Structures are given as structure tokens and as C-alpha cells.
Amino acid sequence: MFDLESNVTAWSDQLRSNGKLSEEDVMELEGHLREQVDELIEKGLMEDEAFLISIKRLGNLNILSKEYSKVNIDDFWKQLLLDSDDPIASKKSRRNVLLIVLFSLLAGTSIRLTTLLGVDIESLTFFKNLSFFILPLIVLFFGIMRGVSKKLISYVLGIFLVTAVIINLYPSYSPNHTEMLTGIHLPIMLWMVTGVAYMGQKWRLGQERMNFIRFTGESIIYGSLIVLGSIVLMLFIVVIFETIAIDISDVVLNYIIIYGGCAVVMVTVYLAETKKSVVENFAPILAKLFSPLFLVVMLAFLSVMVITGKSPFVDRDFLIGFDLMLVLVLGMVLYTISARNIYHKSNIFDYLNVALIVTAIVVDTIALTAIISRLSVYGVSPNKLAALGENILLFINLAGLLWLYIKYFKSKIEFSKIESWQTTYLSVYAIWMAVVVFVFPIIFKFQ
């Protein structure tokens, strides 16, 4: 069954992902497409025929983007913060900036108040609750900025509330392993819940989820850049005040770090959302740049391991390091897929992706054997069980990708099937995170 709406959205998203058109340009072209489709349907065509004819008349998207970039090139940076002359748009942008300032202050103040009430900022209790100071505000911000329905927003905030109550009612006994696991897994789970507020009503759709994945990647890159800038600023503050012999006390610095930290998060979210169509997306570029390098490093590592016969997985820290690397590899595969034109034929990056996936599966298999042998030797512990679960999830994810890629190369399936496998699988991760956060403490008697 042909779904006109999702096809129109996919078409506009592809324009967006080219990064050369502003949101307004995309809206204008989408409007044109819809008028054309409507008119053809009125003339008696089927929806899919009308859609195909209309996109053909609008022309090749790559050539179109290039034409746009010729006209727009020096406008891009202006659009980033100063909006167009459109009074409604500039009013909205002013409101958003105001919200960012307000929310940063709100988050900072609530953290500050908590520390004043005697909660140690370095304690585990604070660490596991950190998400609750910031993410709900981001949910609200998405709700206002992206016009998400109040009902959905209140559901999302409701999940936050219930989660906060549960994890703080759970006791924690030494050596606090499950509490630590909660602290690590909760932000990831809640970020995905926040994603629902980003995606709005259509959060089950693959396209929307892909957008959220893109958004997450861009946020990480923007966030890193802003943090680097902030560090330079902090150093500068300390140095210039030292020159006039005034010692900035830890108290003042603490304030700056707390409020600055909150502001960094809010500004990052705002920029990643606002600029998404203003400049080219960075995550896919970085992914393409580094995926061959990662492949070489992993292959080199695997061969050295085989030759010397040493396994790095005896040590727990190595295991965690490798899991992080697997996640990173998965991320790179994902961002290369996300920026890919689904109508294009397979290219060099598809083969590179497959090579990366195969290598990652080999590494993951070795890690899994190591974890299982540790489990059999040392017995079950929360950390090992969590690691086991995550590696199994990664393994299934990678194996599924490989399987679909092979089918795609044999021209048995469309490329979009690979995308939808990945976006659907996101839910599995969210569920696992929830299991670690809510069920693990009970299984392991809150130790």
C-alpha cells in the first residue's frame, strides 16, 4: 500500500539531509510537491502515480541542491542565529533564545539548590539523578519549539516522574554496583524517552527515528565544540584575574561550572535543532572520514591478537573500552547510512560499512566468549550480566545489519529496509536500558 504522506516526508528529509537548503526552502518545495500531487489526483491519477510524476517534474534533487547552494552560499551563517525578516519567524527565534536562557538558569539553580541542601555533587545519588535536572527542560523545549502536543509531552514527563520516584525509592547497599549501573544506563534510557518528545506523535515512524539519530549525532559534535570553547574561556578567566592578583575562589568557579554546564547542554540542543538545515551535517562527514581508519585499526589489532595469542578481555576495563568502540563503530555505520540517498545504487561506503560490520562482529564474538568464560569462572555479577546483555544486543544488531546488507547487494530488498531495521531496533536498546535500571537492582538485592 502506497503511503503518500510518508513518501512526501521522505522526499523532504532527503532535501534536508543535503544540508544546502534552509528549512523555508524545503517547506516551499514540499508545498509545490503537494499542490502538484493534489492536482494530479484530482485529474484521476492514483496516489503513487501522482507522486512519481510530481517528483520527476521537480527534478533531480542533487542538481537542485547545487543550484540552491550557488544562490545561498553566503547566507548560511547569517541564518544560524539571526532569522529572516519574516516577523513571525524572528519573534519565534527570539522566544527560543529566551527559553534557552531561562531553562539554563532554571537547571543551574535547581542543581545549586540541591547541593546547598547537602547533597554532595560527587556522590552517586547526585550522579544517578543528574538527568532529571536537565532532560525534562529539554522535553519542554522540544514541546514548545517543535509544537508537540501537550498530551504527549505530559506522558513523557510522567515517565520521568515515575522513574525518578522509583530509582530514589530503591535502596542501595555496598558495593553499590546496581546503583552505579543505574547511573550509567538511566541517562541513555531517558535520552531515548526525550527522543519521543523530539519526534512527536510520529515517534514510531522510521523516518522520524532516523532524524532523531541524526540530531543526536549532531548534538554530540556541537556539544564537544562548545565544551572546548568553554574550557578555553574558563582558563582565560582564571588567568586574567590572576594577573590582577585576585584568586577566583572555588565557590565562584563552582557556580560557573554548574550554570555553564547547563547552558552548554541547552545551547547545544538549540543549535543542533536550528542549524540542521543551515549547514551540511557533520556526523556523516566525520563517520565517512574515520570509518576506513577504524577498520584498519581494528584489523591490525585483531591480527596482532591472533599472532601473539594474547586476549585483552581478561581485564574488565578493556572489556568496557571495547564495548565503547563497538558502539562507536555502530554509530559510524549508522551515520553513513543516515546520510545515504536511499535511491542511489550501492557505492564504496556500503562495502566499507559491511567490512566494518564484519570486523565488529568478530570483535564482539571474542568479547562475548570472554564475558561468558568470566561468568562461569567468577559467577554472576550485575556488571558482567549488564555487559553480557549489551554485547548480545550489539551482536544481534550487527548480525541483522550484515544479513540485510547481503540481501541488499543481491538486490533482494530495498535499502530502506536496512534503515528501518536499525530504527526499529532502537526500541530494543531502550527496553534493555529500562531492564538494567528497574529490574537489576531487584535481582541483585540492591547491592
Added chain:
Amino acid sequence: MDISKDLIAASSTPLILAILRRQDNYGYAIIKAIKEISNNEIVWTEGMLYPVLHRLEKDSLIESYWQKSDNGRKRKYYRLKSDGLLELENQKKQWDIVHSALSKEITREIEG
């Protein structure tokens, strides 16, 4: 008959300006108007209209604003500015010169 790409590109600006002189209009309707006045001889790759519109806007020949249509759809309308009107006059003169030169020379050649 197919009109060459170069000719389409060269005629796009005066055509758009002339259509906007009638009244403010939005992209889809501009394309339709062009088809209509050329008896369907001038057919554009429709997407290409928009970069041209943006260039004209950037050169301050036209300006744009969003407006809701009756069916609730938001459309971006374009309006001819005074500089645009001057440019249209200017282009018209150029086309007249080219047209009269061509028609004199080509008719003479054919008549032999």
C-alpha cells in the same frame, strides 16, 4: 518542440518578472502561468524555478512573504519590487533588439 536549455535559462528572469507584474504569486502558480502563456511549449524542470526566484530576491528585484491559502496551506508569495519593474523594462528592450535582428536576418535568409 523542445526549447534549448540556454534559451530557457536566458528567458527565465523576464518571464518570472512579467508574471509577477500581473499580481503577487507563488511558485506552483508561476509554473502553471508559464506553461499557459507558452501553450505548453516552455516546460521547466519545476524545482529549478526556486533557485531563480531566490536569486531575484537576493538581487532585490522581488520580495517574498508567507500567506495561508483558503485550503489552509502555507504558500510563499513573491511580489515585484520597483527595481524589478525597471529590470523588466530593461530586459524587454534587450529581447526586442534580439528579436527584431533575428527576425530580419532569418526571414531574409529563408526567402533567399
